[in-house]
Amino acid sequence: xxxxxxxxxxxxxxxxxxxxxxxxxxxxxxxxxxxxxxxxxxxxxxxxxxxxxxxxxxxxxxxxxxxxxxxxxxxxxxxxxxxxxxxxxxxxxxxxxxxxxxxxxxxxxxxxxxxxxxxxxxxxxxxxxxxxxxxxxxxxxxxxxxxxxxxxxxxxxxxxxxxxxxxxxxxxxxxxxxxxxxxxxxxxxxxxxxxxxxxxxxxxxxxxxxxxxxxxxxxxxxxxxxxxxxxxxxxxxxxxxxxxxxxxxxxxxxxxxxxxxxxxxxxxxxxxxxxxxxxxxxxxxxxxxxxxxxxxxxxxxxxxxxxxxxxxxxxxxxxxxxxxxxxxxx
Amino acid sequence: xxxxxxxxxxxxxxxxxxxxxxxxxxxxxxxxxxxxxxxxxxxxxxxxxxxxxxxxxxxxxxxxxxxxxxxxxxxxxxxxxxxxxxxxxxxxxxxxxxxxxxxxxxxxxxxxxxxxxxxxxxxxxxxxxxxxxxxxxxxxxxxxxxxxxxxxxxxxxxxxxxxxxxxxxxxxxxxxxxxxxxxxxxxxxxxxxxxxxxxxxxxxxxxxxxxxxxxxxxxxxxxxxxxxxxxxxxxxxxxxxxxxxxxxxxxxxxxxxxxxxxxxxxxxxxxxxxxxxxxxxxxxxxxxxxxxxxxxxxxxxxxxxxxxxxxxxxxxxxxxxxxxx
Numbered sequence: 158x159x160x161x162x163x164x165x166x167x168x169x170x171x172x173x174x175x176x177x178x179x180x181x182x183x184x185x186x187x188x189x190x191x192x193x194x195x196x197x198x199x200x201x202x203x204x205x206x207x208x209x210x211x212x213x214x215x216x217x218x219x220x221x222x223x224x225x226x227x228x229x230x231x232x233x234x235x236x237x238x239x240x241x242x243x244x245x246x247x248x249x250x251x252x253x254x255x256x257x258x259x260x261x262x263x264x265x266x267x268x269x270x271x272x273x274x275x276x277x278x279x280x281x282x283x284x285x286x287x288x289x290x291x292x293x294x295x296x297x298x299x300x301x302x303x304x305x306x307x308x309x310x311x312x313x314x315x316x317x318x319x320x321x322x323x324x325x326x327x328x329x330x331x332x333x334x335x336x337x338x339x340x341x342x343x344x345x346x347x348x349x350x351x352x353x354x355x356x357x358x359x360x361x362x363x364x365x366x367x368x369x370x371x372x373x374x375x376x377x378x379x380x381x382x383x384x385x386x387x388x389x390x391x392x393x394x395x396x397x398x399x400x401x402x403x404x405x406x407x408x409x410x411x412x413x414x415x416x417x418x419x420x421x422x423x424x425x426x427x428x429x430x431x432x433x434x435x436x437x438x439x440x441x442x443x444x445x446x447x448x449x450x451x452x453x454x455x456x457x458x459x460x461x462x463x464x465x466x467x468x469x470x471x472x473x474x475x476x477x478x479x480x481x482x483x484x485x486x487x
Numbered sequence: 488x489x490x491x492x493x494x495x496x497x498x499x500x501x502x503x504x505x506x507x508x509x510x511x512x513x514x515x516x517x518x519x520x521x522x523x524x525x526x527x528x529x530x531x532x533x534x535x536x537x538x539x540x541x542x543x544x545x546x547x548x549x550x551x552x553x554x555x556x557x558x559x560x561x562x563x564x565x566x567x568x569x570x571x572x573x574x575x576x577x578x579x580x581x582x583x584x585x586x587x588x589x590x591x592x593x594x595x596x597x598x599x600x601x602x603x604x605x606x607x608x609x610x611x612x613x614x615x616x617x618x619x620x621x622x623x624x625x626x627x628x629x630x631x632x633x634x635x636x637x638x639x640x641x642x643x644x645x646x647x648x649x650x651x652x653x654x655x656x657x658x659x660x661x662x663x664x665x666x667x668x669x670x671x672x673x674x675x676x677x678x679x680x681x682x683x684x685x686x687x688x689x690x691x692x693x694x695x696x697x698x699x700x701x702x703x704x705x706x707x708x709x710x711x712x713x714x715x716x717x718x719x720x721x722x723x724x725x726x727x728x729x730x731x732x733x734x735x736x737x738x739x740x741x742x743x744x745x746x747x748x749x750x751x752x753x754x755x756x757x758x759x760x761x762x763x764x765x766x767x768x769x770x771x772x773x774x775x776x777x778x779x780x781x782x783x784x785x786x787x788x789x790x791x792x793x794x795x796x797x798x799x800x801x802x803x804x805x806x807x808x809x810x811x812x
Contacts, residue, residue: 285556479652
């Protein structure tokens with residue numbers, strides 16, 4: 158697919174987003190090594206073009222539903238780096254004051270309607286938000302991101318059928334990074350394109366896109382979102398990509414053949430996009446300025462997150478219920 | 488005033504709130520055109536139209552996921568899970584997503600939704616269509632759990648559940664669908680977390696829920712003839728739990744008997760018994776006694792199901808034996 162649909166200013170914004178996501182995830186990884194990020198975390202290194210491209214095609218008021226690998230999506234919708242990083246560090250200035258953690262990043266004010274750590278759960282939830290938009294007569298759309306492994310769980314199939322039958326404005330975006338946790342997806346999946354091939358069974362078009370090309374992602378996402386807004390129902394996009402690291406913090410990803418890793422590193426979305434900008438005549442100094450600004454932003458977020466207070470006991474018993482409390486008895 | 492069945496009260500309660508609030512919508516399997524497999528939602532499609540009353544595929548995760556997504560974006564959905572046993576196929580959405588998301592997001596989201604379901608035994612449907620799952624729901628932080636015992640409470644507690652800003656699991660006793668109660672013609676709105684004293688007696692306090700309430704009342708009448716005068720309480724909602732009323736009434740008589748439809752282990756009566764022991768132990772004149780379904784899957788045959796569920800006779804003999812020992 159050509160990239161003619163995006164103008165240069167959009168491209169520069171897309172590069173900035175992708176570069177910021179890359180530096181953020183690298184910093185998150187460094188902070189694991191310093192033992193400042195506890196628990197687990199699932200990095201989106203290598204998959205930045207999908208988060209950036211789709212977010213750029215969305216508008217304010219649209220809803221994003223992501224998985225436990227959701228740092229990229231949360232930042233791409235405009236959530237601040239400091240609260241996201243502070244959430245990873247379990248600090249009171251975190252996006253959810255430390256109550257959710259890396260796998261549950263949520264920022265309702267940015268349309269980031271949650272990161273869900275149970276495979277497939279958020280697909281029907283995204284349908285519900287889309288139903289709500291349709292019922293209320295707004296033109297909002299829901300976008301649900303998920304991995305290749307999700308296509309083998311029941312909720313995926315229930316959500317697809319439901320979205321088609323109710324003609325809901327929801328866009329399903331499969332980030333196919335070829336590996337379902339530690340297992341090659343094709344070894345445990347009946348069809349070669351786990352999302353796109355299944356889409357056909359639900360009467361949807363089979364859409365496959367180069368997930369390491371933000372322009373291509375932007376284009377297919379824009380078209381799918383336009384269809385949804387026009388009342389033409391759901392779409393399924395399968396974006397082929399690769400995660401640069403393992404599944405989670407605990408996984409060095411050694412099960413992947415060196416050749417395969419090498420091949421995909423050569424298709425690094427950010428390296429490719431940078432070259433494209435230069436080819437289009439964007440001055441090198443402008444690109445380097447974006448990169449320097451991104452680094453400064455991540456550095457500032459790191460300092461602010463590290464300086465965040467430890468969450469206090471006052472938070473522990475808050476917000477089980479809508480009245481702000483946790484009382485289950487009188 | 489008119490006599491209304493428990494099943495008619497369901498549609499009445501939902502309709503009352505749908506007339507008042509456009510954001511109330513209703514979805515489930517066979518709930519619209521067919522009016523529900525138990526005929527509890529007859530007439531709703533005709534009055535409110537197919538945008539607000541919607542049939543779904545047999546996809547419990549989609550039904551509850553859709554309810555959750557709608558609730559977080561401004562609607563007040565009511566979802567039906569046809570038989571409460573089917574919660575097992577969509578429990579992730581209930582227990583992991585709906586119940587936890589307000590807390591995990593530090594209060595960024597609200598889930599004003601009601602999941603209503605035909606709960607418990609009495610209709611000879613066998614083990615996969617008869618279990619009382621009140622204890623499944625009660626043990627999850629973030630869920631409110633309501634179980635009415637009569638048509639009037641169905642309307643009032645349904646209205647309260649729909650108006651509540653938290654997720655409510657609304658358990659309808661299948662065995663009571665045909666029972667009739669006098670209800671006013673005007674709107675009824677009740678309060679969650681308020682137990683009701685249905686009968687006053689000085690000797691023992693019987694605490695019951697859902698389908699066990701009429702049995703507890705019948706047992707109390709019989710026990711009165713044997714010289715044992717019982718207070719009978721209808722818990723009505725397990726979460727929030729009206730412990731004040733319960734503790735007061737247990738302290739007044741000095742004896743607690745719970746009558747529970749759930750299988751034995753971890754039923755709500757165990758929690759109540761623990762609260763009573765911790766907080767009013769010195770008011771007690773004897774042990775707390777739980778009358779429950781044994782810890783077995785519920786059998787289908789009428790003779791066997793009747794043996795399993797607490798009967799009026801079993802309530803009477805258990806309380807008599809305990810009071811006279």
